[in-house]
Amino acid sequence: MLSETEIHAIDHEVSLVPYKKAAVIEALKIVQQERGWVSDESVEAIADYLEISAAEVDSVATFYNLIFRRPVGRHVILLCDSISCYVMGYQTLYEALQQQLNVKFGETTADKNFTLLPNACLGCCDHAPALMIGEDLYRDVKVEELEGILKKYV
Numbered sequence: 001m002l003s004e005t006e007i008h009a010i011d012h013e014v015s016l017v018p019y020k021k022a023a024v025i026e027a028l029k030i031v032q033q034e035r036g037w038v039s040d041e042s043v044e045a046i047a048d049y050l051e052i053s054a055a056e057v058d059s060v061a062t063f064y065n066l067i068f069r070r071p072v073g074r075h076v077i078l079l080c081d082s083i084s085c086y087v088m089g090y091q092t093l094y095e096a097l098q099q100q101l102n103v104k105f106g107e108t109t110a111d112k113n114f115t116l117l118p119n120a121c122l123g124c125c126d127h128a129p130a131l132m133i134g135e136d137l138y139r140d141v142k143v144e145e146l147e148g149i150l151k152k153y154v
Helices: 004-015 020-035 040-050 054-063 083-087 090-101 143-151
Strands: 075-080 114-119 131-133 136-138
Touching: 004 020, 004 040, 020 040, 020 054, 040 054, 075 090, 083 090, 090 114, 090 143
Parallel strands: 075 114
Antiparallel strands: 075 131, 131 136
C-alpha cells in the first residue's frame, strides 16, 4: 500500500508526463526515498496505482542499478570498478573497504550502516579511483583517506 505522501509525490510526477506509466521510474524513486528500498509489495502497489503490470514495474526496477530491490544500509557505498578506476587503484580500495567494513560487494554491515556495491561508472575517470556514498562523490580516493571518509557517516 502506498502512503499518502508517496501518492501525492507520484501524482505530481504523473502530471508531468503524457501517460501514467511514464512515471514508473519516478514512482520507484519516491518509494525508495520513503522506505529505503523497493519491496515486491511496493512493486505491486506502484503497478496498481499506475495501472500497469507488476512485471513492467519490476523490469524497470531491475534495469536501474540505483533502485534497490532488497534492504540496504543507511548509507550505500558505490565503488567505481570502471577500467580507469581499476588501473588507478580500485582493487586496493576495495580490499581496504572490505577490511574496514567487514563486508563484500552486495553485503551490509552488521550495524546496518553501510551497504557496499560495485558501480560500472561514476563519470569521473579523470579523477580515479572514485566512490560515492549517498549523494557525496569522492574522487582521487586514497586508502589512507577511507577511515576519515567513513567516519562522516557513522
